Each structure stands twice: as C-alpha cells, then as structure tokens.
Amino acid sequence: MLKSSMLIPHEKLKNWIKVFWFLEGDGNGNLINCQKIIPDGCATIFIVLNGEINFSLYKNGEMKRGIYVHPPVMRSYFAYVSDDAYFIDIQLNPSVFYKLFNIAVDELIDTMYTLDDLSINFDSSFLERIYNCKHDKTKVYNELNNFLIDLFYKSNFNKNETLCNINKLYKDGDLDAFFKSQNLSVRQMERNLKKTTGLTPKFLSRIGRFYSILDYIKFREHDTKFKELAKEQNFSNHSHFIREFKSLTQATPENFLNINSDFPQYQGLCNLREFSKY
Secondary structure (H helix, E strand, C coil): CEEEEEEECCHHHCCCEEEEEEEEECCCCCCEEEEEECCCCCCEEEEEEECCEEECCCECCEECCEEEEECCCCCCEEEEEECCCEEEEEEECCCHHHHHHCCCHHHCCCECEECCCCCCCCCCCHHHHHHHCCCCHHHHHHHHHHHHHHHHHHCCCCCCHHHHHHHHHHHHCCHHHHHHHCCCCHHHHHHHHHHHHCCCHHHHHHHHHHHHHHHHHHHCCCCCCHHHHHHHCCCCCHHHHHHHHHHHHCCCHHHHHHHHHHCHHHHHHHCEEEHHHC
C-alpha cells in the first residue's frame, strides 16, 4: 500500500517551495502499483529513497535511489511504482527552478534528469542523511528545510515583483490580473514565462484554477455541486468546466470522485498539513 501526504515547508521557504510531497510504500518490492499523475505546473527536485519508479511519460523515467529533476507535468500519465517505494517531491513554485539554477525550464520537457546531467552541485552527503533518517519524518523534514534554507541563502535568493506575480497566477489562475501587472508586451511575457516555468501564461492559469477546484472538491467530496463550482471558477458553462477538468485528469469530475484513490497527488492534497500538526 502507498501512503501519500504533503507537508508545508518552513516559513522561510514559503515563497519558493509549494510543498514537500511524500509517497511511502510498506510492501516488499514484489508488487507494482499503477498511479495516475496529473499536471502540477512546477519543476521539482525528486528524491528517491527506496524502491523503483517509472514515470512512463519521460525519457530516462526509470528511477532508483538518487536525486532527479522532474520537469513540469503538462498532461496526465501513468507512473509505475513498486510497493516498497519511498520518494519525496520538492515542488518548487513556478520560475524558482530557473532563478535558482539558471537553467531554462522549457528545455527540460519530456526527460528526467540526474543532477549530474544538469551540472547541479548538491552536498554529496544530503541524500545519505535523508536516507539514514527516512523512518523518522521529523528528522527528514528538518533535513529538507535546513538544506534548502542554506541553498537559497547561498544563492542570495530574493523574491521580486515578477516572481510574486507568477506565484499569484499559479495560485489563483487570474490571467487578466497577471497581464495587467506586467510592463511587457503579451509576446514578451509569454516568451519569458515559457523560459522560466516551461509553461505559457494561459496554461499556468489553467493549472492554478484546476488546483483551486481540487481544493474545493477535497472538502466537499460528498456534497460537490459542480454547476455552482463551474460558475464560481468563471467557466463559460458547465460543459466547458467538464472539458477542462477531463483534459487534465482524463476523467470527468463525477468519475474523478469515484476513482480519486488512483491519483496520489490528490490524496496528498487531502493530507496536506503543517508539520506541527502532523
């Protein structure tokens, strides 16, 4: 059985990191679980501590113990995960990966990378420290926060207006407000956003609205009024809402409620909390 959960990072990291996503198996490695991965809109640092994982959408998608760079997921696909797998997905907010490592995200599509592939230098003992305390989530959480706070500090990483506006678009999906906040032409904004996030403004807006919908659903699984939700999220009509949802999950909203256990990210969102409340 695989357990999915998400933890909110330390306060010092809140502008740069969305969540730490944990997927933990309690099997012996004899079974393979088929999991449905949905778009997330962010490049991530992906740590495999145990077991085997195959992200079928990507070249070099078969992974064992190590640290990888996961490009933004732009369409749903199947992942094959051994029942003893344990991984941590450090979900960076859009454009943070580019700003941190100066690597154009739009060049990373469809391939899983090792740190060596991208000439990213991490403390070689980081993976070992995480692995050695993997059964103590408090220690894992502290190791992640300490390492990342130090990484951002050494990189002299500071938020700016552009980064804040991109994060706002990712959170609320308000494309009109994003365009009004910029002093660039539409074409310049699209080009810059594609380079720094791997996504167009329109797609990032779609992802932001999609996760707002998932947040709504997770609290109202047994009383979800989809027509009201479509109106609240400014879809042109209910049919538009269904098409949009299905394009990102390959399921209608009604069907999603019946099969949501197949979506580990959604299960993680349902188990999202601050560590102090874990």
